Amino acid sequence: MENKLLLNGTRVATDIKEQLKGRVEELTSRGVTPCLATVLVGDDPSSATYVKMKGNACEKLGILSKRIHLPAEITTEDLLKTIHELNEDEAVHGILLQHPVPSHIDERAAFEAIDIEKDVDGVTSWGFGQTSFGFGSYPSCTPAAIMAILNYYDVPIEGKHAVIVGRSPILGKPVSMLLLNRNATVTTCHSRTQNLPEIVKQADIVVAAVGKPKFIKGDWIKPGAVVMDAGYNPGNIGDADYEECEKNAGAITPVPGGVGPVTISMLLKHTVDAAEKKLNQQ
């Protein structure tokens, strides 16, 4: 077996942010400060923490963070109004609506309302379609992070069999498409999949995107396979059983310090990309 490789996401994120710094300075010197609007609805503590982390990460890099906090009781209509205002706001380059919103709100309608040019979190169906067809500007951030880590560590993708466990619109589906576009053979699994362990055992690359702690077992991992854990469950626990998977894996992302920090840096990168794109169009 090859040497075990720890896919350190913190290092990838640091490198990406280092590269962004110069770009933010250049933009600012040209009179444009990149700005990410974050929209938080209600008072869910985890969501509040995530939004705060994202806002703080922006500010550390010199990206403006426009933080909008709406009451849990807001209607879909009023949320849409807020999003439309952000779409119109020339100073805002990216919009992030923190998932999940309270259940009485039509979250999909709210996501779809985000202008494609400002969809830096990659949540719209149009953005997903563009990503799938290979010309999207802003793929969903967690899938983009997974690809960035694979690229950073030169993990071979072409011709490999990637098995994705999960099929959400912002994770399982887009990462399936990104890996497919990089010439992996892609199997997408989910709660109705039969013989999941047998399917995962075939994978050269496993993406755990299921949202259940330690769901992916160590003996499902083919010796030498690459395990990308996109899960982040309470208590800093991933979707893969790290201790057990690590025994078989050729490379693996830890939780925390794996996919998570790179996800935030992709959000920052997309915001800077959007600001540059806008400046170049003027």
Place this chain on the structure above:
Amino acid sequence: MENKLLLNGTRVATDIKEQLKGRVEELTSRGVTPCLATVLVGDDPSSATYVKMKGNACEKLGILSKRIHLPAEITTEDLLKTIHELNEDEAVHGILLQHPVPSHIDERAAFEAIDIEKDVDGVTSWGFGQTSFGFGSYPSCTPAAIMAILNYYDVPIEGKHAVIVGRSPILGKPVSMLLLNRNATVTTCHSRTQNLPEIVKQADIVVAAVGKPKFIKGDWIKPGAVVMDAGYNPGNIGDADYEECEKNAGAITPVPGGVGPVTISMLLKHTVDAAEKKLNQQ
């Protein structure tokens, strides 16, 4: 083994068209005649035949066929202008741009220019994204036809392993998503896939969407598997080796008379859907 089932597409298409007749009459009586605009660029004989077949199928049902034939030398810009005019034309409910266009034209740009409300052929990235997220109005017609045949013959999909051979934007990718949304476990294969026969041998449902005659061999088919052949190669030859695959398959679509006729009827259905939607919005 179960009884062999011939998945007769001609019968499915006849049923769909029968149902559409009443809807077209109802629309016409309310003053709206559904209208499909077909755009053919250049003089490729196969393309010309396809467009003609589609136009004739419209007229047989009382759907207007607005046939636009542009010279092969047209620029991307002029083609976009034509599409924008059709987008604006209140009398046109659906737009079909016949693939392929001459190579000097940016076909993707032309597809993307089609208004989502008129994208009855399901070629835009936005339409694909909507389909993938489960709320698209007009999935790409061949994938929609495959699903219609599976539904017609009550082929179980949930929990089954579907292997798609091909990953084009109008066939392999959308059919992967439609099957995934119906709770199949989906593997998408392509030219860079390693051990393709071994992967196909695992499939409960095989979709041949590769564009190469008799590419899928009989001994790749697990006994009892369902073979959906979306290929249509010169000489009426499918992408699956019918005679050989039929020996193992539990059910199989013939070529011709399988997916092809249903594809056209889905185009007609989407055009009628679009006309009804427009009328109901007035």
